[in-house]
Amino acid sequence: MYRKGLYRILENEPLTASVWRMRLAGDTQWITAPGQFVNIAIDGLYLRRPISVCDCDAQTLTLVYKVVGEGTARMSRMAPGTELDLLTGLGNGFSTGVATQRPLLVGGGVGVPPLYNLARRLLAEGKPVQVVLGFNTAAEVFYEEEFRALGCDVTVATADGSRGVEGFVTTAIARCGLDFDYFFACGPLPMLRALSEATAQPGQLSFEERMGCGFGGCMGCSCKTKYGSKRICKEGPVLAKEEVVW
Amino acid sequence: MLDTSVVLSGLKLDNPVIPASGTFGYGNEFREFYDINVLGSFSFKGTTREPRFGNPTPRIAECTAGMINAVGLQNPGIEAVIAEELPRLRTFFHKPVIANISGFSVEEYAYCCERIDREEQVGLIEVNVSCPNVRHGGMSFGTSPEAAAEVTRAVKAVTTKPVYIKLSPNVTDIVAIARACEEAGADGICLINTMLGMRIDMQRRRAVIANTMGGFSGPAIFPVAVRMVYQVAQACSVPVIGCGGVQSARDVIEMMMAGATAVEVGAANLVNPYASKEIVEALPAEMERLGIERLSDIIGVVA
Ligand SMILES: Cc1cc2nc3c(=O)[nH]c(=O)nc-3n(C[C@H](O)[C@H](O)[C@H](O)COP(=O)(O)OP(=O)(O)OC[C@H]3O[C@@H](n4cnc5c(N)ncnc54)[C@H](O)[C@@H]3O)c2cc1C
Ligand SMILES: Cc1cc2nc3c(=O)[nH]c(=O)nc-3n(C[C@H](O)[C@H](O)[C@H](O)COP(=O)(O)O)c2cc1C
Ligand code: FES
Numbered sequence: 143m144y145r146k147g148l149y150r151i152l153e154n155e156p157l158t159a160s161v162w163r164m165r166l167a168g169d170t171q172w173i174t175a176p177g178q179f180v181n182i183a184i185d186g187l188y189l190r191r192p193i194s195v196c197d198c199d200a201q202t203l204t205l206v207y208k209v210v211g212e213g214t215a216r217m218s219r220m221a222p223g224t225e226l227d228l229l230t231g232l233g234n235g236f237s238t239g240v241a242t243q244r245p246l247l248v249g250g251g252v253g254v255p256p257l258y259n260l261a262r263r264l265l266a267e268g269k270p271v272q273v274v275l276g277f278n279t280a281a282e283v284f285y286e287e288e289f290r291a292l293g294c295d296v297t298v299a300t301a302d303g304s305r306g307v308e309g310f311v312t313t314a315i316a317r318c319g320l321d322f323d324y325f326f327a328c329g330p331l332p333m334l335r336a337l338s339e340a341t342a343q344p345g346q347l348s349f350e351e352r353m354g355c356g357f358g359g360c361m362g363c364s365c366k367t368k369y370g371s372k373r374i375c376k377e378g379p380v381l382a383k384e385e386v387v388w
Numbered sequence: 389m390l391d392t393s394v395v396l397s398g399l400k401l402d403n404p405v406i407p408a409s410g411t412f413g414y415g416n417e418f419r420e421f422y423d424i425n426v427l428g429s430f431s432f433k434g435t436t437r438e439p440r441f442g443n444p445t446p447r448i449a450e451c452t453a454g455m456i457n458a459v460g461l462q463n464p465g466i467e468a469v470i471a472e473e474l475p476r477l478r479t480f481f482h483k484p485v486i487a488n489i490s491g492f493s494v495e496e497y498a499y500c501c502e503r504i505d506r507e508e509q510v511g512l513i514e515v516n517v518s519c520p521n522v523r524h525g526g527m528s529f530g531t532s533p534e535a536a537a538e539v540t541r542a543v544k545a546v547t548t549k550p551v552y553i554k555l556s557p558n559v560t561d562i563v564a565i566a567r568a569c570e571e572a573g574a575d576g577i578c579l580i581n582t583m584l585g586m587r588i589d590m591q592r593r594r595a596v597i598a599n600t601m602g603g604f605s606g607p608a609i610f611p612v613a614v615r616m617v618y619q620v621a622q623a624c625s626v627p628v629i630g631c632g633g634v635q636s637a638r639d640v641i642e643m644m645m646a647g648a649t650a651v652e653v654g655a656a657n658l659v660n661p662y663a664s665k666e667i668v669e670a671l672p673a674e675m676e677r678l679g680i681e682r683l684s685d686i687i688g689v690v691a
Binding site: 143144145146183187188189190351352353354355358360361362363365366371376 | 410411412413416417418420421433441442445446447448449450451452453454455457459462596606655657658659660661662
């Protein structure tokens with residue numbers, strides 16, 4: 143189920159030179175699974191902007207976004223107290239109801255945020271959570287400490303080696319000999335694909351697509367899967383590894 | 389007592405507001421937001437004989453005051469629409485629906501329209517002639533008066549319900565095409581479909597849309613739609629459904645003054661899922677403000 147509502151900005155602050163965190167107050171009851179997203183109306187821009195829910199509780203939700211264009215740039219200039227029109231409860235999200243004892247969470251860049259609430263849920267289910275976070279360079283790293291504070295076992299990889307393991311998330315998984323029986327991943331397409339090819343374990347992957355609506359109304363975001371076409375905004379953004387057609 | 393009702397070829401609508409094809413699916417996604425029975429009707433997603441996946445993604449690009457889409461008529465095919473979508477629709481929508489039909493040959497149009505004509509819940513058939521004619525080098529049926537008339541005749545020969553031809557604005561003489569459809573037996577004209585557009589991702593130096601070009605719609609095209617509705621309403625005697633860029637009750641009234649009997653709302657539903665409902669609800673106050681008692685009185689008042 144999804145809804146439209148008004149949300150008030152509580153905080154909006156930079157985590158790195160280009161990544162911001164926004165906390166909003168409002169009705170969060172429609173957000174039911176980690177990895178779901180919201181679609182944000184921005185004054186003066188025609189389409190909404192889809193952003194994953196990084197974390198939420200009964201009254202607030204947290205978004206972590208990278209400034210890449212006009213919409214996210216405008217978001218970064220919004221002051222606390224500003225009201226935003228959001229569609230919430232969008233997408234299927236990650237399913238934690240899978241048989242896993244040793245889950246691995248893999249995030250690349252702004253694919254990291256939706257894994258945060260997922261980590262919290264898996265830990266609450268009593269599972270040890272290992273996390274691999276991939277970035278280009280040390281200055282872009284965010285949320286390493288936040289995951290550690292939850293009690294996750296965190297490995298960081300940077301492409302230029304300026305922090306943690308030098309290389310991609312797949313390099314880090316191999317080099318550290320991480321032992322896992324299932325994975326959850328979100329990040330750029332090449333990362334998802336490399337990860338899928340490098341792992342024998344089953345998993346779930348979260349995808350991005352350009353969206354007209356975000357709630358299944360326009361067929362703008364369809365992709366082919368082994369079980370027919372799916373809308374990234376509705377039957378996705380999370381797909382099971384075994385159904386993905388690369 | 390304000391009267392918002394209008395009549396399209398014998399089909400009475402409580403109000404003239406109709407979500408446009410491709411922006412409302414088969415109703416399922418919007419019923420989660422509101423009771424869609426407040427609408428005059430709605431036009432379901434363009435349906436073809438075979439199921440279609442449509443175009444590769446990205447299919448969507450943002451524009452100033454609008455968007456480009458190149459969905460490519462993704463739909464489950466006419467049999468699945470009849471076997472699954474319409475029975476489900478019946479459980480939550482209790483008014484006649486508008487069946488939007490597409491095809492890539494005259495035979496496909498006729499086949500689909502004949503099939504859908506037998507469905508009780510279909511009140512009107514809307515034939516989208518903006519599709520490429522595969523047998524004639526992919527040129528759209530809607531760009532030639534002869535081809536549009538041929539589709540109209542073929543569909544009229546096998547149907548009993550009102551047939552409206554939905555025209556593309558990407559033509560040099562919209563009036564000639566509308567007239568050809570009317571002469572071929574069309575019960576009404578619907579216009580406009582999207583305008584051909586393109587955006588470029590300057591960083592990557594390539595088109596944003598995988599298909600390079602796509603259909604531009606949204607508030608930016610409203611004046612073009614009003615102009616074409618006006619021209620066609622002046623030239624034809626059959627009813628016109630106006631469409632293109634509508635996002636408020638005021639826009640609905642403006643479109644009707646230009647000559648539209650009913651008005652479709654497209655992209656607005658995608659950015660605000662309540663758009664059509666809010667327009668229906670805003671109509672009475674807007675009518676009062678403009679001194680309109682019966683909405684149907686203003687159809688084509690601008691001569
Ligand atoms: C399900 C989902 C979850 C996402 N979660 C996050 C997140 O948690 N944090 C984050 O930083 N980013 C996330 N993104 C990407 C984010 O939507 C884009 O970065 C954002 O829309 C860019 O908007 P802009 O106006 O700044 O960029 P512009 O390039 O100016 O945007 C132009 C148009 O393209 C669309 N667009 C551009 N890039 C993307 C993209 N990568 N994916 C989808 N649409 C795009 C915009 O929405 C807009 O319609 C997510 C995308 C999806 C689909
Ligand atoms: C995502 C999308 C899909 C569409 N699909 C169809 C379709 O299947 N058949 C059709 O006749 N028109 C289709 N259209 C065109 C609309 O019905 C409408 O004619 C056009 O968008 C102009 O109205 P608007 O400016 O209010 O969006 C589509 C439009 C959009 C935005
Ligand atoms: S974005 Fe409209 S259906 Fe997914």
